[in-house]
Amino acid sequence: MRLEGKIAIITGANGEFGKAITPGFAAEGCDVACVDWTQEDADVAAAAVREKGRRALALAVDVRVSADVDQMVKTVVAEFGRVDILVNTTAVPHNQEFLNFKEEDFDDTLARGVKSYFLTGKAVANQMVEQRSGKIINLSSIVGKLGPGQAAAWSADRGSVDGLTRAMAHALGYYGINVNGVARGNTAKPPFSVGVIERLRRLPLGRTETAEDMVEPSVFLASDGAGYVTGHTLYADGGYTVAAVTDDPFRPEWARAAPEA
Amino acid sequence: MRLENNIAIVTGISGLNGHAIALGYANEGADLVAVDADKQKAEEMAAEARAAGRKALALGVDVTNKSEVEGMVAAAVDEFGRIDILVNATGAAHNQAFLTFDEGDFDHCLDVGLKAYFLTCQAVGRQMAEQGGGRIINLSSIVGRLGSGEAAGWCATRAGVDAMTRAIAQGLGYYGINVNALVHGGMETFAYGVEEAAERRRRIPFGRLGKPQDLVGPAIFLATEDANFVVGETLYVDGGYTTAAVTEEQFRPEWARAEHTAMGPRQDKYVR
Numbered sequence: 283m284r285l286e287g288k289i290a291i292i293t294g295a296n297g298e299f300g301k302a303i304t305p306g307f308a309a310e311g312c313d314v315a316c317v318d319w320t321q322e323d324a325d326v327a328a329a330a331v332r333e334k335g336r337r338a339l340a341l342a343v344d345v346r347v348s349a350d351v352d353q354m355v356k357t358v359v360a361e362f363g364r365v366d367i368l369v370n371t372t373a374v375p376h377n378q379e380f381l382n383f384k385e386e387d388f389d390d391t392l393a394r395g396v397k398s399y400f401l402t403g404k405a406v407a408n409q410m411v412e413q414r415s416g417k418i419i420n421l422s423s424i425v426g427k428l429g430p431g432q433a434a435a436w437s438a439d440r441g442s443v444d445g446l447t448r449a450m451a452h453a454l455g456y457y458g459i460n461v462n463g464v465a466r467g468n469t470a471k472p473p474f475s476v477g478v479i480e481r482l483r484r485l486p487l488g489r490t491e492t493a494e495d496m497v498e499p500s501v502f503l504a505s506d507g508a509g510y511v512t513g514h515t516l517y518a519d520g521g522y523t524v525a526a527v528t529d530d531p532f533r534p535e536w537a538r539a540a541p542e543a
Numbered sequence: 544m545r546l547e548n549n550i551a552i553v554t555g556i557s558g559l560n561g562h563a564i565a566l567g568y569a570n571e572g573a574d575l576v577a578v579d580a581d582k583q584k585a586e587e588m589a590a591e592a593r594a595a596g597r598k599a600l601a602l603g604v605d606v607t608n609k610s611e612v613e614g615m616v617a618a619a620v621d622e623f624g625r626i627d628i629l630v631n632a633t634g635a636a637h638n639q640a641f642l643t644f645d646e647g648d649f650d651h652c653l654d655v656g657l658k659a660y661f662l663t664c665q666a667v668g669r670q671m672a673e674q675g676g677g678r679i680i681n682l683s684s685i686v687g688r689l690g691s692g693e694a695a696g697w698c699a700t701r702a703g704v705d706a707m708t709r710a711i712a713q714g715l716g717y718y719g720i721n722v723n724a725l726v727h728g729g730m731e732t733f734a735y736g737v738e739e740a741a742e743r744r745r746r747i748p749f750g751r752l753g754k755p756q757d758l759v760g761p762a763i764f765l766a767t768e769d770a771n772f773v774v775g776e777t778l779y780v781d782g783g784y785t786t787a788a789v790t791e792e793q794f795r796p797e798w799a800r801a802e803h804t805a806m807g808p809r810q811d812k813y814v815r
Binding site for chain 2 (some may be wrong): 296348379380381383385386389392396397400401404407408411425426427428429430431432433434435436437438439441442443444445446447448449450451452453454455456513
């Protein structure tokens with residue numbers, strides 16, 4: 283129970299990764315304020331926390347709006363007395379071909395991503411500095427480091443999140459607050475597109491990511507054991523960002539390219 | 544004259560770095576579209592380019608506004624028939640304490656330093672795609688890689704630029720358009736306190752912070768055919784700062800030790 287007695291706020295609590303991280307934290311003894319865009323999603327997340335025997339709040343918050351975010355922190359502190367952990371997971375890629383990429387979608391990606399992480403990070407940090415302790419974890423992605431042609435907004439957003447993580451780590455370290463990122467890989471499920479099959483060739487583990495793969499790295503970064511890790515983005519990507527293609531003769535036979543059709 | 548017959552758009556020319564690059568391009572034979580939010584500054588830049596013997600067009604443009612950016616491209620093409628090079632050099636840091644960082648300032652950072660690059664890359668990219676090629680250089684900063692406590696907005700912005708440069712490089716590469724980032728470090732022109740400046744200089748063996756002129760050669764390189772297979776790269780022109788750790792005293796030449804470097808620029812024969 284590495285997060286025993288901790289109070290966490292998790293945004294996107296019923297989202298692709300929130301769905302796994304939220305009960306994952308509860309299973310480690312954490313009470314969770316489950317934040318999502320809709321009350322319905324927040325309720326689903328809160329139910330999963332209570333199912334693990336922990337306390338939960340279900341809050342629908344527009345994390346793009348600073349007044350709503352400030353109220354969110356007040357509500358959590360009123361209920362639980364403190365905030366030990368913030369996990370930001372909201373993200374909307376809007377992948378499109380670059381030359382026709384819509385301006386409003388670019389704006390939307392940044393607003394729901396890095397801008398919301400700035401607002402929640404600042405509001406929660408102001409609470410954490412009173413406590414002189416805290417852990418902030420920003421979900422990131424391989425696209426912060428590698429650029430797909432359809433991901434101008436997604437790369438801009440996740441790259442910005444990585445930069446914000448580093449700046450916040452340096453602003454808040456003085457107060458005993460650690461700020462880190464955890465970067466996801468590709469979570470495609472079969473049937474796989476040509477692009478995913480290409481990606482799998484670079485993943486020796488031979489599979490795409492599941493949401494569960496992000497739980498332990500996030501728990502680690504939220505735990506006391508990660509006290510000297512800060513300003514870092516931990517890649518849970520199956521080795522993708524550091525992979526080149528391994529030529530067939532150097533692969534086990536079962537990992538080689540299929541014969542040409 | 545490595546940029547002869549090239550038409551270059553440079554944004555943010557009222558900044559020292561944008562200005563140096565624009566002038567450097569003019570001195571290498573490029574004709575210039577000088578762009579700034581301040582039309583007066585754009586006119587002054589154009590005049591400097593003409594004094595260097597080039598043709599120049601001055602445009603006052605809000606690069607955070609999509610229709611103004613499209614107007615910028617139309618005006619440039621109207622004047623010169625094509626665009627060979629785009630340099631994005633706009634940005635605002637708004638450095639302040641994180642805990643009370645103003646939301647409007649954060650928004651402005653992302654708007655003028657990241658979104659603006661998205662808009663110009665897209666509008667100029669469309670034109671370059673029709674031409675069958677071009678080169679785009681996004682000015683960035685070491686704060687894209689290193690985190691400074693007072694620079695939440697600036698770090699988010701320039702880290703976003705670095706990552707977005709890679710994605711746009713992939714998106715536009717199919718059309719023969721080369722997109723890279725050019726990264727400056729701490730500059731002599733910044734208003735650092737004496738101690739901060741000294742700390743930074745301690746990590747730069749050459750013993751000085753950057754000058755706008757340091758960016759000119761790399762900017763020219765990225766704009767020429769020599770950089771044909773350099774794609775989606777972040778070229779660091781920071782005197783080694785981002786890859787430096789502190790070198791212990793006993794491993795420095797005597798004249799580079801703390802008592803000689805603590806206050807003010809040091810005088811030594813290896814300063815370039």
